[in-house]
Amino acid sequence: MFPSNGKPPPLSPVLLAGIAARPVSPRLLQPVLDHVMKLLGKQHPDLFERLSCLSDPTFLIDPIDLPVVFHLDANPERTYLEVSRSIERPAAAVIRGPLMTLLDLLEGRMDGDALFFSRALAIEGDTEAVVALRNAVDDSGIDLRGDVLASFGPFAKPAHRVLGMGGRIYTRMSRDLDMLKAALQQPQPKGPQA
Amino acid sequence: MNNTLVMGPVLFNWKPEDWRDFYFRIADEADVDEVFVGEAVCSKRTPFLDPFIPDVVERLVAADKKVVLSTLALIMNTREMNNVRDITASGDEDILVEANDVSATALLKGQPHAIGPYVNIYNEGTRDYFARNGATSICLPVELDLNAIGALAKDSPVPLEVMVFGRLPLAISARCYHARAHKLHKDGCQYICAEDPDGLDVQTLNGEPFLAVNGVQTMSHAYSDLSASVSDLQDLGINRFRLSPHANVDMVAVAQLYREVANGAIDAQEAHARLSGWMDGAAFCNGYIKGENGHTFSDAQ
Amino acid sequence: MKKLELVCPAGTPAALRAAVDSGADTVYLGFRDATNARNFPGLNFSRPELEQGIEYARSKGAHIYLAINTFPTAGDPEPWHKAVDDGAALGVDAVILADIGMLDYAAQNHPDLRRHLSVQASASNPEAINFYQDAFDVKRVVLPRVLTVPEIKALHKEISVETEVFVFGGLCVMAEGRCSLSSYVTGQSPNTNGVCSPACDVRYEDEDDGSMVSRLGDFTINAFAPGEAAGYPTLCKGRFVANGETSYLFEDPVSLNAASMLSELQEAGVTALKIEGRQRGKAYIAEVVSSFRKSVDGMESGAEVENDLTQVAEGQRKTAGAYQKTWR
Numbered sequence: 001m002f003p004s005n006g007k008p009p010p011l012s013p014v015l016l017a018g019i020a021a022r023p024v025s026p027r028l029l030q031p032v033l034d035h036v037m038k039l040l041g042k043q044h045p046d047l048f049e050r051l052s053c054l055s056d057p058t059f060l061i062d063p064i065d066l067p068v069v070f071h072l073d074a075n076p077e078r079t080y081l082e083v084s085r086s087i088e089r090p091a092a093a094v095i096r097g098p099l100m101t102l103l104d105l106l107e108g109r110m111d112g113d114a115l116f117f118s119r120a121l122a123i124e125g126d127t128e129a130v131v132a133l134r135n136a137v138d139d140s141g142i143d144l145r146g147d148v149l150a151s152f153g154p155f156a157k158p159a160h161r162v163l164g165m166g167g168r169i170y171t172r173m174s175r176d177l178d179m180l181k182a183a184l185q186q187p188q189p190k191g192p193q194a
Numbered sequence: 195m196n197n198t199l200v201m202g203p204v205l206f207n208w209k210p211e212d213w214r215d216f217y218f219r220i221a222d223e224a225d226v227d228e229v230f231v232g233e234a235v236c237s238k239r240t241p242f243l244d245p246f247i248p249d250v251v252e253r254l255v256a257a258d259k260k261v262v263l264s265t266l267a268l269i270m271n272t273r274e275m276n277n278v279r280d281i282t283a284s285g286d287e288d289i290l291v292e293a294n295d296v297s298a299t300a301l302l303k304g305q306p307h308a309i310g311p312y313v314n315i316y317n318e319g320t321r322d323y324f325a326r327n328g329a330t331s332i333c334l335p336v337e338l339d340l341n342a343i344g345a346l347a348k349d350s351p352v353p354l355e356v357m358v359f360g361r362l363p364l365a366i367s368a369r370c371y372h373a374r375a376h377k378l379h380k381d382g383c384q385y386i387c388a389e390d391p392d393g394l395d396v397q398t399l400n401g402e403p404f405l406a407v408n409g410v411q412t413m414s415h416a417y418s419d420l421s422a423s424v425s426d427l428q429d430l431g432i433n434r435f436r437l438s439p440h441a442n443v444d445m446v447a448v449a450q451l452y453r454e455v456a457n458g459a460i461d462a463q464e465a466h467a468r469l470s471g472w473m474d475g476a477a478f479c480n481g482y483i484k485g486e487n488g489h490t491f492s493d494a495q
Numbered sequence: 496m497k498k499l500e501l502v503c504p505a506g507t508p509a510a511l512r513a514a515v516d517s518g519a520d521t522v523y524l525g526f527r528d529a530t531n532a533r534n535f536p537g538l539n540f541s542r543p544e545l546e547q548g549i550e551y552a553r554s555k556g557a558h559i560y561l562a563i564n565t566f567p568t569a570g571d572p573e574p575w576h577k578a579v580d581d582g583a584a585l586g587v588d589a590v591i592l593a594d595i596g597m598l599d600y601a602a603q604n605h606p607d608l609r610r611h612l613s614v615q616a617s618a619s620n621p622e623a624i625n626f627y628q629d630a631f632d633v634k635r636v637v638l639p640r641v642l643t644v645p646e647i648k649a650l651h652k653e654i655s656v657e658t659e660v661f662v663f664g665g666l667c668v669m670a671e672g673r674c675s676l677s678s679y680v681t682g683q684s685p686n687t688n689g690v691c692s693p694a695c696d697v698r699y700e701d702e703d704d705g706s707m708v709s710r711l712g713d714f715t716i717n718a719f720a721p722g723e724a725a726g727y728p729t730l731c732k733g734r735f736v737a738n739g740e741t742s743y744l745f746e747d748p749v750s751l752n753a754a755s756m757l758s759e760l761q762e763a764g765v766t767a768l769k770i771e772g773r774q775r776g777k778a779y780i781a782e783v784v785s786s787f788r789k790s791v792d793g794m795e796s797g798a799e800v801e802n803d804l805t806q807v808a809e810g811q812r813k814t815a816g817a818y819q820k821t822w823r
Contacts, residue, residue, distance in 0.1 A: 108509065108776060110776070111778045113775055113776070119723070123699050127699070128697070135774070138778075139777075
């Protein structure tokens with residue numbers, strides 16, 4: 001889907017996604033992520049149970065078209081998802097790919113194997129952890145817009161100002177993503193075949 | 195304690211005359227108790243061997259070897275099925291048949307027979323079923339470790355056997371990889387597997403030795419040498435040891451070596467050192483029996 | 496002729512719902528342990544999940560088959576026996592077994608529980624199939640992926656049990672249940688651990704030139720040029736060197752797709768079509784099951800519906816596999 005040098009083609013929708021996301025500072029996004037993880041723990045307890053087979057369930061999720069990375073620790077005692085501008089600590093596994101692809105994977109709209117076969121995703125480190133995460137996430141039926149954004153929506157009470165602000169940013173991202181998704185669903189040239 | 199040394203069937207496509215001469219020499223010179231004869235890998239090879247089988251069996255019987263007729267491991271069509279039906283029907287009390295597929299065990303039901311390593315016998319329930327069915331010996335699958343073998347050997351109603359020497363038979367397929375490696379199909383294979391009397395070496399892209407191809411069979415690149423585990427196996431109650439024939443080493447000498455190991459006449463390190471000396475450059479493995487990756491080798495007992 | 500039954504995989508409850516909603520007649524699945532041949536991290540069903548899954552399937556008229564298709568460890572048959580007991584208690588429509596000891600156990604202890612023979616038993620000929628029927632009253636045999644369509648047809652003249660054949664998904668190139676390649680390299684095998692080429696032994700390494708190398712245990716399985724579609728390093732699907740030539744020696748990175756052969760398979764006597772992929776995501780399940788639902792429904796009206804499932808296929812290419820003799 002994308003050249004494998006990790007750089008999106010110029011003026012692609014993915015680049016626009018990067019631009020759209022740029023103003024989101026990690027400091028503002030973090031409360032949103034904390035909220036997301038709390039929600040996930042409550043709504044999808046199976047998700048973490050499925051990962052209990054791993055001794056080190058730590059992940060670095062790197063959307064190659066965003067200037068940030070996400071650190072995920074799925075250990076039941078210290079579950080967290082943290083956003084930062086740089087890789088701050090080692091993780092058992094790294095999942096790298098365009099944001100849209102990662103979101104599709106997260107919400108179970110696309111098959112992890114199929115994505116990897118097309119090399120839209122790159123995996124480093126503990127492949128078992130990645131496979132477990134993918135299987136767990138695929139089952140959980142996470143719906144970012146339905147579950148997470150609804151909790152930020154007009155009828156949800158923002159916990160405090162920063163969270164509200166993060167929520168607005170998220171809503172804007174969501175709108176942008178919808179637009180980008182429409183653009184992405186246009187026919188695209190395929191990568192070279194084996 | 196009586197140790198039974200078994201010469202397994204030749205798994206490779208040797209020239210029929212070489213194949214015959216190998217068995218003649220085993221009959222005349224090798225210190226083995228049982229000798230398995232017949233094609234287990236590819237049905238396309240059987241017409242070439244068939245004319246020599248009576249002479250080979252006669253010579254072995256005359257030398258007081260117990261002869262067992264091997265059968266195909268993978269049976270996919272009527273011709274192959276009929277081949278196995280013919281062999282299972284020809285066995286008697288003196289010359290047993292080795293089943294290498296469940297179909298052959300069914301055909302041999304109620305009469306004494308051997309079971310080869312291609313039938314999946316991983317646990318006591320399956321072992322006991324086949325014992326009730328008439329099996330008089332069972333050669334275990336190659337991937338079992340000492341714990342599993344110990345559990346199977348405990349109170350076994352039938353003598354169990356472990357393959358201790360030779361390239362490990364790891365997989366069998368409908369597809370011929372030997373033909374494929376030469377850009378041929380199985381139907382027009384030109385019997386190209388005859389070029390490699392010990393199998394065709396397969397390396398990884400980095401040049402690491404990996405596997406060996408023998409027609410439709412895939413084998414280990416490394417040669418299994420379980421001499422270091424023979425006494426452990428004996429302690430567990432295993433007294434049947436199978437040697438799988440190769441062309442690049444004197445199998446009479448290999449049989450003598452394992453006889454000495456089984457009798458406790460030489461220690462395992464000495465045995466392995468001799469074997470390595472005879473097989474210049476060969477890699478060895480014994481990982482399975484130690485519960486490790488199958489390709490690894492350690493000389494610790 | 497009776498309509499072909501569509502038997503679909505599920506590795507999670509979400510995948511089960513996706514399969515049922517997409518038109519599966521039957522969903523096959525396994526417990527979250529070494530008793531089934533897709534014992535992958537984060538995959539498969541707990542007992543309560545199976546109970547709910549059965550309820551969901553029943554509410555939509557679908558069936559559940561429970562795969563207990565590994566070979567019990569000597570000295571520790573308990574997890575396997577318990578899997579059969581629990582499957583029977585929860586009311587699965589059939590158990591799919593491979594081990595003779597297990598078939599014996601199930602036939603003795605749960606005579607009314609329908610028994611199918613797993614592909615892992617590699618029953619490829621009439622004597623073997625009739626043996627499993629006579630000895631354990633097996634009602635259906637999943638045929639190993641080694642037979643051509645004419646061979647399946649010839650086989651049906653000599654057997655009376657139902658057969659189920661794979662029509663889509665990953666393709667074992669070796670006779671199933673008779674392959675120790677994975678344990679040779681990693682210590683873990685499909686027969687004993689329920690995994691082939693386990694993810695814990697897989698590494699992808701990026702090279703400086705933008706290419707990527709996939710490794711399994713101590714061995715290099717494949718290398719991909721920049722942008723080249725990459726596969727999971729299942730060890731029989733790698734690129735190796737023999738006679739000085741580099742090739743996909745065992746199998747190219749392809750998926751089985753027999754969608755164009757459904758009528759032939761039905762005429763050969765096949766009862767059910769099986770889709771591989773309990774380890775795949777629910778998106779894959781939904782896409783593949785819907786596609787085959789259309790194809791099977793289309794057969795009723797005499798219209799053969801070709802599918803285009805290239806995007807979800809491994810290596811993004813498809814093959815009719817062993818069903819065509821030239822594959823050999």
